[in-house]
Amino acid sequence: MTTPEFAPYGFFTLYSAVDADLLRAVEDLGFDTAWLGGSPPADLPWVDPLLSATERIRIVTAIVNIWSAPAREAGASWQRIEAAHPGRFILGIGAGHPEIDSGVAYKPYTGLVDYLNVLDEVGVPQEGRALAALAEKSLKLAVDRSALAHPYLTTPAHTRWARELLGPDAIIVPEQKVVLTTDADEARALGRQALDVYLGLTNYLTMLERFAGSKEDLVKPGSDKLVDALVAYGTPEQIAGRLQEHRDAGATQVAIQVLGDPAKRAEALGVLARELGL
Numbered sequence: 001m002t003t004p005e006f007a008p009y010g011f012f013t014l015y016s017a018v019d020a021d022l023l024r025a026v027e028d029l030g031f032d033t034a035w036l037g038g039s040p041p042a043d044l045p046w047v048d049p050l051l052s053a054t055e056r057i058r059i060v061t062a063i064v065n066i067w068s069a070p071a072r073e074a075g076a077s078w079q080r081i082e083a084a085h086p087g088r089f090i091l092g093i094g095a096g097h098p099e100i101d102s103g104v105a106y107k108p109y110t111g112l113v114d115y116l117n118v119l120d121e122v123g124v125p126q127e128g129r130a131l132a133a134l135a136e137k138s139l140k141l142a143v144d145r146s147a148l149a150h151p152y153l154t155t156p157a158h159t160r161w162a163r164e165l166l167g168p169d170a171i172i173v174p175e176q177k178v179v180l181t182t183d184a185d186e187a188r189a190l191g192r193q194a195l196d197v198y199l200g201l202t203n204y205l206t207m208l209e210r211f212a213g214s215k216e217d218l219v220k221p222g223s224d225k226l227v228d229a230l231v232a233y234g235t236p237e238q239i240a241g242r243l244q245e246h247r248d249a250g251a252t253q254v255a256i257q258v259l260g261d262p263a264k265r266a267e268a269l270g271v272l273a274r275e276l277g278l
Contacts, residue, residue, distance in 0.1 A: 020053035030278030075122035094132030163250025187233035
């Protein structure tokens with residue numbers, strides 16, 4: 001299996017919020033990769049029909065939780081999907097959060113290494129897997145043991161730091177939330193809805209305090225400064241400029257997550273795709 005290549009921009013949504021029609025529309029707009037978030041079970045039965053309904057687009061799980069999805073079963077799912085759709089699926093994994101995964105002995109780095117070791121045993125190659133990564137150790141592990149690092153809820157400043165840390169050859173794909181509106185109040189309201197759960201998770205708070213705001217900014221529901229740092233909004237041109245900031249900072253690809261009415265998501269992506277020249 002060869003190292004995957006990525007276009008400058010990809011698409012992000014929850015795996016539970018995507019269907020074949022949406023994925024075909026995203027593919028037709030020129031996006032090469034769908035980053036599908038949430039913590040799906042290890043059997044991943046929903047991936048096969050989505051890939052069968054499309055022709056080229058790649059799916060990356062963003063992410064499978066190592067504490068709830070057994071590695072051998074996830075590895076078997078990768079083997080099944082790869083056999084049917086060669087080169088179109090990457091198994092993205094992550095260590096979750098102590099506040100959510102309270103029923104386990106939460107040792108994230110050790111847990112990731114152990115999980116990756118099992119994936120080695122069942123034949124999932126480095127090029128076929130990805131790691132959610134924010135901090136230094138997990139970012140380096142992502143490069144050493146997987147195809148790429150996928151930082152979520154980050155800023156261009158974090159992207160720049162990650163690029164400097166990992167060097168010129170690493171694949172780094174941050175997620176970026178966007179709202180296609182010039183109404184700041186509307187954008188911030190949608191942004192705060194999306195950010196609410198993360199402002200209670202230590203892993204994100206540590207990173208955000210370093211790269212996006214002060215402790216005061218991080219108090220729920222989040223300051224305007226914080227929301228504006230994490231949610232791109234405005235005209236299509238202004239949003240494209242915000243996305244380009246990640247690219248200028250060293251992102252291989254930016255995974256675009258459109259907030260707001262799901263029924264208007266494809267339309268918004270179409271507007272952005274034209275602005276981005278896809």
